[in-house]
Amino acid sequence: MNHIPLVDLKAAHEEVADEVRAGFERVLANTAFIGGDEVRAFEREYADFGAVAHCVGVANGTDAVELALRASGIGPGDEVVIPANTFIATAGAVARIGARPVLADCLPGTHLLDPQAALDAVGPATRAVVPVHLYGQLAEVTGLRDRLPDHVRVVEDAAQCQGATRDGRSPGSGGIAATSFYPGKNLGAYGDAGAVLTDDENLADLVRATANHGGVAKYRHDVAGFNSRLDGLQAVVLRAKLARLADGNAARRAAAARYDDLLADLAAAGRVVLPTTADGNVHVWHLYVVEVTDTDRDDVVGKLNAEGIGAGVHYPAPVHLTAAYRHLGHARGDFPHAERAADRILSLPLFPQISPDQQRRVVETLTKAL
Numbered sequence: 001m002n003h004i005p006l007v008d009l010k011a012a013h014e015e016v017a018d019e020v021r022a023g024f025e026r027v028l029a030n031t032a033f034i035g036g037d038e039v040r041a042f043e044r045e046y047a048d049f050g051a052v053a054h055c056v057g058v059a060n061g062t063d064a065v066e067l068a069l070r071a072s073g074i075g076p077g078d079e080v081v082i083p084a085n086t087f088i089a090t091a092g093a094v095a096r097i098g099a100r101p102v103l104a105d106c107l108p109g110t111h112l113l114d115p116q117a118a119l120d121a122v123g124p125a126t127r128a129v130v131p132v133h134l135y136g137q138l139a140e141v142t143g144l145r146d147r148l149p150d151h152v153r154v155v156e157d158a159a160q161c162q163g164a165t166r167d168g169r170s171p172g173s174g175g176i177a178a179t180s181f182y183p184g185k186n187l188g189a190y191g192d193a194g195a196v197l198t199d200d201e202n203l204a205d206l207v208r209a210t211a212n213h214g215g216v217a218k219y220r221h222d223v224a225g226f227n228s229r230l231d232g233l234q235a236v237v238l239r240a241k242l243a244r245l246a247d248g249n250a251a252r253r254a255a256a257a258r259y260d261d262l263l264a265d266l267a268a269a270g271r272v273v274l275p276t277t278a279d280g281n282v283h284v285w286h287l288y289v290v291e292v293t294d295t296d297r298d299d300v301v302g303k304l305n306a307e308g309i310g311a312g313v314h315y316p317a318p319v320h321l322t323a324a325y326r327h328l329g330h331a332r333g334d335f336p337h338a339e340r341a342a343d344r345i346l347s348l349p350l351f352p353q354i355s356p357d358q359q360r361r362v363v364e365t366l367t368k369a370l
């Protein structure tokens with residue numbers, strides 16, 4: 001039985017293998033292991049790709065969220081509004097700076113942060129809202145920013161949407177965004193990596209300093225910082241993959257459209273709900289997430305996995321129903337859309353190289369499992 005993975009990292013590596021080896025040789029030859037020419041070149045190329053003025057490469061996406069929050073002046077005792085349905089790292093970054101995550105529900109169709117719910121969650125101690133661009137499309141940012149009080153910043157969690165735009169706008173434009181280059185992301189490194197994106201030079205400088213022990217000049221420490229730097233070998237991988245990202249995203253869009261067709265009958269029969277795209281989005285399909293309506297989701301995922309289909313769940317528990325954030329004091333029922341999604345969603349295999357035959361097998365197996 002041929003396994004169909006959720007994400008095919010081997011296929012992705014084959015496309016860049018020669019370039020990556022040559023780049024690794026360059027880094028080994030000049031021993032630029034941390035920072036250096038490859039990192040600077042990647043930062044310039046990714047800023048251009050993402051249509052922002054500055055990209056600061058850092059060690060991982062969680063640090064990127066933390067650094068973007070810290071640069072925005074968020075600190076101990078502040079409240080930060082985040083969606084209840086996000087990867088736990090969004091909450092972790094808020095908690096690590098001593099701020100308090102305040103949860104808001106998502107919209108039922110797209111699973112993106114509900115801007116009205118976010119506004120309703122803003123209180124006197126709120127200093128930031130973090131829209132999470134889940135599954136490869138952008139949550140509302142500009143409309144939200146316009147409606148927030150002046151002292152509340154928007155910090156975008158753009159970990160899942162490399163190359164996506166909404167109404168022509170990229171994450172970080174006019175503000176600040178954090179992204180992750182975890183290997184399974186649309187732009188994935190060969191280890192941990194991330195970046196902060198912004199048009200604001202002062203914010204970029206502050207992030208760069210904070211991520212380098214508080215300063216960019218050796219032994220000069222202007223702010224209290226820590227160590228979160230991008231290394232040269234990862235930059236080599238990211239540069240090689242960035243050159244292919246637009247094509248990869250286009251292939252993901254084609255594969256998502258194919259799933260829409262293959263699943264149309266199941267959707268018409270009300271057995272699954274297909275993913276929807278918010279107006280104005282150019283979606284990059286980091287994940288293709290369907291909802292099952294009348295079947296036990298875990299049972300369906302178990303059957304798919306048993307047949308060699310790498311289906312997953314992103315994510316099985318909303319933040320307030322994890323043990324780590326029980327202290328926020330919420331109960332089941334507080335964020336009904338996030339809870340309903342967590343119970344019903346499953347992610348089907350999706351990567352640029354997935355073939356129509358593989359997708360047909362995924363859908364046939366899903367049909368049987370339902």
Ligand SMILES: Cc1ncc(COP(=O)(O)O)c(C=O)c1O
Binds near residue numbers: 063065086192
């Ligand atoms: C929405 C979201 N935020 C933050 C992160 C954290 O990124 P990393 O794993 O690189 O720390 C991820 C990915 O893992 C993510 O999906």
